[in-house]
Amino acid sequence: MAMNPPSSIVASMAAPVPAKFTKFTFRTLYIRRTDPGSKEMSQAGRPSDQLGRRNISDCPIYDGRGSNASLVGRIQGITVQIGNAHQLVTIVFETQRLKGSTLLTNGMVTAGSDEWAIYGGTGVFAMATGIIKRKNLADRTGGNTDELSMEVFCPVFG
Numbered sequence: 001m002a003m004n005p006p007s008s009i010v011a012s013m014a015a016p017v018p019a020k021f022t023k024f025t026f027r028t029l030y031i032r033r034t035d036p037g038s039k040e041m042s043q044a045g046r047p048s049d050q051l052g053r054r055n056i057s058d059c060p061i062y063d064g065r066g067s068n069a070s071l072v073g074r075i076q077g078i079t080v081q082i083g084n085a086h087q088l089v090t091i092v093f094e095t096q097r098l099k100g101s102t103l104l105t106n107g108m109v110t111a112g113s114d115e116w117a118i119y120g121g122t123g124v125f126a127m128a129t130g131i132i133k134r135k136n137l138a139d140r141t142g143g144n145t146d147e148l149s150m151e152v153f154c155p156v157f158g
Contacts, residue, residue: 011056014028014030017102019158020155020156021153021154022126022151022153022154022155022156022157023131023151023152023153024125024130024151024152024153024154025146025150025151025152026148026149026150026152027149028063028064028147028148028149029061029062029063029072029147029148029149029150030061030062030063030064030065030069030137030145030146030147030148031059031060031061031145031148032059032060032061032062032145033057033059033145033146034079034145035060035101037059037060037081038057038058038059038060039057039058039099040055040056040057040058040059041055041056042054042055042056043056045081049147050081051081051082051083052080052081052082053080053081054078054079054080055078056077056078056079057075057076057077057078057079057089058074058075058076059074059075059076060073060074061073061074061075061091061148065145066083067085068130070095071094071095072093072094072095073091073092073093073094073098074091074092074094075089075090075091075092075144076089076091076092077089077090077105078089079109080089084108084109084110085108085110086103086106086107086108086109087107087108087109087116088105088106089105089106089116090102090103090104090105091103091105093123093124097124098123098125100122100123101121101123101124102121102122102123102125103118103120103121103125103128103130103150103152104118104119104120104121104128105118105119105132106119107132109134110136111136112135112136113133113134113135113136114133114134115132115133115134116130116132116134117130117131118130118131118132118150118152121152121154123152124154125152126155126157127133127154127155127156128152128153128154129152129153129154130151130152131150132148132149132150133148133149133150134146134147134148135147
């Protein structure tokens with residue numbers, strides 16, 4: 001009697017990256033979707049259920065909510081309606097020490113709070129992994145602001 005091979009095989013192996021990591025914590029950053037520097041475009045999806053609806057975004061991220069907040073970077077990417085709204089975005093940092101470094105993220109977007117996975121990056125964030133927690137904030141001026149907190153882990157090389 002022939003036996004079917006297992007559908008998955010688990011094997012132990014050495015870690016492919018160093019065991020030491022640098023941890024970056026960002027407690028409160030703010031995406032300003034109605035900032036003069038924000039650019040967003042929406043495209044409708046299928047009329048019956050909005051399947052395929054897309055929002056393309058390029059919005060600034062600040063270190064505070066007030067007018068004296070400093071620009072930290074930009075969030076650039078796409079959100080697509082596929083049952084739920086799924087986003088794929090890159091955060092591009094513009095501050096001195098992090099300038100030009102990026103984080104790659106993916107996750108679902110809801111009307112309230114959600115989590116996005118960090119699955120890569122460049123520059124200071126090379127081979128990053130981590131989590132972003134996003135909370136949509138009510139904005140009295142009719143705008144759309146999201147609060148982000150992030151924990152990012154990057155391997156230490158050398």
